[in-house]
Every structure is written in structure tokens, then in C-alpha cells.
Amino acid sequence: MTAEDILRRALADAARAMGAPDDFQAQLERPRDPAHGDWASNVAMNLARVLKRKPLDIANDVVARLDVQQAGVREAYVAPPGFINFRMAAGAEAARLRDVIAAADTYGRSDDGKGEGVNVEFVSANPTGPLHVGHGRQAAIGDTVATLLEATGWKVTREFYYNDAGVQIANLALSVQARVRELHGETSPIPEGGYHGEYIRDIARDYANAHPDDAMAGNLDQVREFAVAALRREQDLDLQAFGVQFDVYYLESSLYTEGKVDETVKLLVAAGHTFEKDGAMWLRTTDYGDDKDRVMRKSDGTYTYFLPDVAYHVSKWRRGFHRAINVQGADHHSTVTRVRAGLQALGMGIPEGYPEYELHQMVTVMRNREEMKISKRAGSYVTVRDLIDEVGRDAVRYFLLMRKPDSPLVFDIDVARSQSEENPVYYVQMAHARVCGIFRVGERDPAGVTGEGIDYTQLASDEERELVKALLGYPALVTAAARTRSPHLVTQYLLDTARLVHTWYHKHHVLGEAAELQEARLTLARAAMVVLRNGLALLGITAPERM
């Protein structure tokens, strides 16, 4: 049990002894200002109302009841308006660096999820072109959320949903057809809603070579299959370059071929939430919070996109995922209510909040202080590949994760490619490399530094105490980031921790100090290495040992 746990329990026990409710939870936090101690609690203020007493009096009573020597507390005192502050004994916190080092790669992991399954769906691009920056943001967020969940004890399935059955795919086929005909000197316009990127010409050329018998690309089914396969391959390469791997690729077309769409319609009709109007079949989504009812089968007999979406989520549920997270662009937020309404209408016992959505705002790419909108290959948008080629995978991932998903993101290529202090990803990696450098220069094997037999009171400076606190706070950070699905908390944490490492490194020398001090500092360096490495690993970013 950590000092934090002991304190929390002691506070809650004292509070209950004074009349607090049985389920009372004591809050404990790291004060922003070190002058307020190493830990602080506001239990007295929270209890003031219930106990009908002044916070200061309560605080004093609580302190009088505490016996927290075992947690390493040197001093507990009260500060107005009723905070209880704790100061830890010298070396008491640093001694836990031993645990950090012992846990190594597993430091920060927990069993929050208790091994339960969760499906994380992201990217889910239509196979109609290379992945764009928005997909990149989604890939980075989705992959990292998945990793965070794995790190906190969930059994994660990464899933990619291919919309390979809609109107857009038909347009893709027609676009390729037009380019094939162009190869033979025909002027054949790209249809309305078609695709103009250079990659369409590549596919057309490949198709012509592969199917000389179909010179004018008259076999649209064949063209479509060819084009979809080509683009799926291309997207796979994009994802591979970005370091993202999926467990399941789910094809929208399979929902039709396996009869799941028809089945869903039947279930919805049977459940009594549908009606016919103007030759179309509607779902009464207003029963579930939508502002208007939605067409599910158009008057021409085809389905609107949201019906297969509902069928798809039924599939997730039936595959045993009682938790599903969809990472999508915020421009799709209107689907949230609809899909959930469809699932509710089925009356299958699927919870109201299923699936969860993690919606992210748009990405704009800047270069030379101007918005960059075109890519050579894709034409009308910047691709993930463009970015990776320009600034490298690590920087792309880090930059796309820096902001909380709710914020629009500005990707500044000039900053991302600069190898200087203004680039946060290098700043963090550099902190790791510097610490590694100590071991290299000192010809010490990091694995030999276990933290055993160390005099932790040696780590007494402000810089060391702050760094120790940051390193010890890592597991809580991972838990919080996973629970709130917030990768940006990790980038923020790494930046903060890297700063503490750099400051410490600059101010305190390790090699050549008196033996006890040197060993204590090596232990701190080793622990910092572990945390930076693990944190970067969560983001899918490398932790170089030298730069």
C-alpha cells in the first residue's frame, strides 16, 4: 500500500469516527505550491456542512486523530480555511523509486478493466483514397486510447470498419473507369461526387495492365473490386507507416451478404418502432431523443447509411463487446443519436450509452504560416503519408495527440520538423536520451541499478523532490487518461516530466559524486528512464537512447 493509500484511509477513518457518512471518501491531492506540503486534503471543508461545524475545527480534530507515521509523514498541520497538509519525512517518497524500477515495463499498469473486453473502432475510412490528416488524428487517438485501456487491464480489440458498399464506392468505380477510358484517348469526365486525385490514374493504369480484355473498363463490378482492393492496400501501407495495427477489419458489404441488414430491419419492424411514409420506411428515432424521425429504407428500396451502422453495432454487441468506443470526426456527431436510437429500438437490452463516442475536431495543417490544403497524390487534401514523410512518425503521432480531442488542432509542419527546443517531441525524447547518456558515459548497466540499499535521504533538493513526485504520479496519470480517454494528458505529463528531468540534469551532477549520492541519483535517473520510456510507449513513440 502506498503512502497515498494509507493517508486516504486514515483520513476517511478519522472522518467517519467524527460522524461522516459510511461511504465517505477522502480527497487527497498534490498541492500546486510545495509550500502547502507534499500532500493535502480538503476533507474538513467537505464535512463542514454535514457536521455543521467550522472547517478549521474539524481539521484540527482530524489531525489529532491521525496516526500516519507508517506512511512516512513527518508532519501534519492545518491551514486556513481548513486544508490539512502533510509533509513527508526525508527520503520517504524517494524510497518508492525502488518499486518503479522493479516494475520496469509494467510500471503504470493496473487492472482497472478487470480483463473485460472493449472494442475500439477508429479510422474506418472509406476505401476511396489515401488517408488524410483527419484520419491521422483518429488513428493516433484511437490507437493510444486502445493502448491506454490495455495498460489499465482491458482486453482491447482494435477494429476498422470499411464502408465498402455505398454510393461513394460506386463513384470510385466510375472515376477509375473514366481514367481507364482516358488512357485510350477517350474524353471521359469524372462523375459528380467522383474522385480526382492522382492515385485514381495509378489505379486505372494498373487495371488496364491487369485486365487487357476489358479495355474500356466496362465491367464495373470488376473495376470496383480492383479499386477497393488497391486502396485498401494503400491504406494498409499508410497505417503501417504510422505504426497502427488492427485486430479486425469489418466490411460493411458483409452486413448485406450475410443478411444482417435485412435481419435488423425485421427486428426493428417487429419491435414496433417503424412506420411507412412517402414510400419510405422510417424509424421513430424521436422516441429516443432525436429531433426528427429518420428514413431507414429509401423509396427506391435501398437503405440509408445509418441502418447498416445499427446492424454493425448489433454485431459488436453479439460478438460479446459490452463496451464499445467509436473514435470519429466531430462532423459525424449527428450519427450518435441515430445509432443509439436504433439500438434502443431493438429492445435487446443494449445500454443507452452504447456505443461510447470519442469525437475529435478538425485538423488544419500549416506550413510557412499558411494553411496547406493540397497533396500531390490526393489532390484536395493533405495525407497522413505526406506528414510522415515530412516530419517522421514520432512527431506526427505526438502532434496529433497534443490537444484534447475536443479542440481543433493546428499542425504546424515547420515546428514539427524543427530539431530544436520549440519541438516538444524532441524535448521529451531528449530527456530520455540524456538520462541514458549518464549510464553510457559512466559505463553502468541500467539493469544493475535496482534501488536496493540506497540512502534516499540523499535526494533532498527541490528539483529531486519534484521529479520524484512526478515519477510517482505516473500510474495515477495513466489511470486518469484511460478513464477519460484522453491521450493529451499523457503528452502533457511527459512534457512536464521532461522539463523536470532537464532542470535536474542541468543542476545536479551524477557521475563522480560521493558514492552514496551518486548511487541515489543513478536510481533517480533509472526511474526517470522507466517512466519516460513507458509514457512514450503508450503514445507509440520511440524512446531513443541517444540523439
Place this chain on the structure above:
RNA sequence: GCGCCAGUAGCUCAGUUGGAUAGAGCAACAGCCUUCUAAGCUGUGGGUCGGGGGUUCGAUUCCCUCCUGGCGCACCA
């Protein structure tokens, strides 16, 4: 018009279930390389947390309202 998201330092953004004097990076200015990586460090200046109400011991955080910006409001996906 309706819905969702945002509005915090010159710029880009954090701010954990409401806590103590609101933070970081960049930019600006002034310093630091015979010392484990200067891809680094130190210091300085910089704020009506969009406006106005409310809840409370306490609000950037919760509620209401208004303003501004982005996105979405199809028998498109």
C-alpha cells in the same frame, strides 16, 4: 432557427470528481558551453479565465442567459 464543440498570457494550448497566489510551450528581452548531450538550463515581463447573473465557505470548473467562432442539421456518408 435547432443541436454538438470551443472561447484562458502576444501565439498555440493545459487546467484531473469545485480548492490555497490560474499554468506550460512558443514568441519577446537578459544571461549560461574547459562540467554525465546547448536538440539543454536560468531569469524578466505578460491575465477582466468571452460578457452578465446564480449555486457555495470557495467557481476557469456546476446551472441559466447573451455574444463570437467551428462543425452538423437529407429518402448523402
